[in-house]
Amino acid sequence: MMREAKKRIVVAMSGGVDSSVTAALLKEQGHEVIGMTMRIWNASSFAGKNGEGCGNCCSHDDVYDARRVAEGLGIPFSVVNFEEEFQRRVIDRFCDDYFSGRTPNPCVLCNQSLKFELLLRRARELEADLLATGHYARIERESQGFVLRKGLDPAKDQSYFLFTLTQDQMARIIFPLGNLSKDEVRSHAARFKLRVAEKAESQDICFVPDGDYVRFLEEECGAGRMDGEIVHVSGQVLGRHRGTYRYTIGQRKGLGLAWSEPLYVVGIDAANKRVLVGEKEHLAVREMRLSEVHWNPAPPLGEIRVACRIRYRHREVPATVAPVDACSAKVVFDQPQQGVTPGQAAVFYDGDRVVGGGWIA
Structure with missing residues (x-):
């Protein structure tokens, strides 16, 4: 090294x-x-x-x-x-x-x-x-x-x-x-007798050390402007929420909804201030588009097989990825994946080697 x-x-x-x-x-x-x-x-x-x-x-x-x-x-x-x-x-x-x-x-x-x-x-x-x-x-x-x-x-x-x-x-x-x-x-x-030898590791986002990102967002940007409706995938309005930023894809807890089956957040429509919910099967995603894609060392000439990780702690899964243009790509999973979340990074591996990655769009 x-x-x-x-x-x-x-x-x-x-x-x-x-x-x-x-x-x-x-x-x-x-x-x-x-x-x-x-x-x-x-x-x-x-x-x-x-x-x-x-x-x-x-x-x-x-x-x-x-x-x-x-x-x-x-x-x-x-x-x-x-x-x-x-x-x-x-x-x-x-x-x-x-x-x-x-x-x-x-x-x-x-x-x-x-x-x-x-x-x-x-x-x-x-x-x-x-x-x-x-x-x-x-x-x-x-x-x-x-x-x-x-x-x-x-x-x-x-x-x-x-x-x-x-x-x-x-x-x-x-x-x-x-x-x-x-x-x-x-x-x-x-x-080496370093004074930090037993120092605990930090796990939270450094500027949100208490983990309360909602408090941070509201202090930075104000509260109330993203309040709206909670809507089932069928179109039925089930309730109200106090800010789309309080929710993330795959979330189940904290919805406060009465329904015959467990409901999950399956989409966030920030433009219309809506949180979309549905049953677990609605979380399954077969393909996704990435933006701001980086390749290592260079973009492939066509589609390639990779192991794709969609979150830091996510287990890598088989997928096919292909460049769409200079800065975007399409990923197709072998099996539909749950928890595909816009804004998170998706990273491609070939064995232990990083071959690229981008932001889920």
């Missing part, structure tokens, strides 16, 4: 165990390591609204942890402020997606726009050879170019979030943890 010569490497440090071990391993290998933390979200703005702190990769505690780890390793450390870009590229799209009837995945956008565009650019300004992160994935060079592969630990593989990486980016990025398990990473953290 590592190049033979010693390199100057910027490590994206979040204050967690993964990025801390990444920095420690690279320093141990003799590289010139520079720690860098992105300030992407003003945690005090969240704390000011409900009295709690932000517990994810943007809090003051996390910046403090990253700085202390860097000091312990004896490497330079700095904080770069990307708050405006994060607001514009990630949070604004997050809100727009929900108010347009989609269910967004902001982690993919953050990786694409912040880590591997802006932070990589900052690393190059420092004349760094490479940018390293603590992702559980692998980049390998083959005859046709760079390829992205799953991390060896299937429980931690994060390749799903990285499908937008370009050839130019992969030439300048390394994932030192791609061949390790989480247990091995924690063992390294203990060996």
Whole structure:
């Protein structure tokens, strides 16, 4: 994975165990390591609204942890402020997606726009050879170019979030943890005596640390403007709702409807402020269209067979995918799938290799 010569490497440090071990391993290998933390979200703005702190990769505690780890390793450390870009590229799209009837995945956008565009650019300004992160994935060079592969630990593989990486980016990025398990990473953290060796992992969206995305949306964009009807697939109006953004495809709980069979959200018509519900069989989808498609390393000439993952924790399923034009594709599943959700990412695999992906339209 590592190049033979010693390199100057910027490590994206979040204050967690993964990025801390990444920095420690690279320093141990003799590289010139520079720690860098992105300030992407003003945690005090969240704390000011409900009295709690932000517990994810943007809090003051996390910046403090990253700085202390860097000091312990004896490497330079700095904080770069990307708050405006994060607001514009990630949070604004997050809100727009929900108010347009989609269910967004902001982690993919953050990786694409912040880590591997802006932070990589900052690393190059420092004349760094490479940018390293603590992702559980692998980049390998083959005859046709760079390829992205799953991390060896299937429980931690994060390749799903990285499908937008370009050839130019992969030439300048390394994932030192791609061949390790989480247990091995924690063992390294203990060996290096890192202060974050036992630090818990963050699971929530960093700017919605309490998981209450409805509260966040209403504070950002206001409440009441998306209230409307809950409609059965037959056309029968069954009730009212308090915002289309409160619902996602496949949702069953919280509908508050009396019906002879269990009902699920099968569609969201944001333009008409309607939530469409139906029986479970109405969730089955045989094909879907993707937008903003990325191919690795290049688009196929025609349709190809893939294993398709439609959510991060979704089991990959056999499918046929074909480019429609330069930025869209059509996917046909061998068997109809439930929970196909506009706004989520769909990623294509050939074995452990990522061959492409896009956004469910």
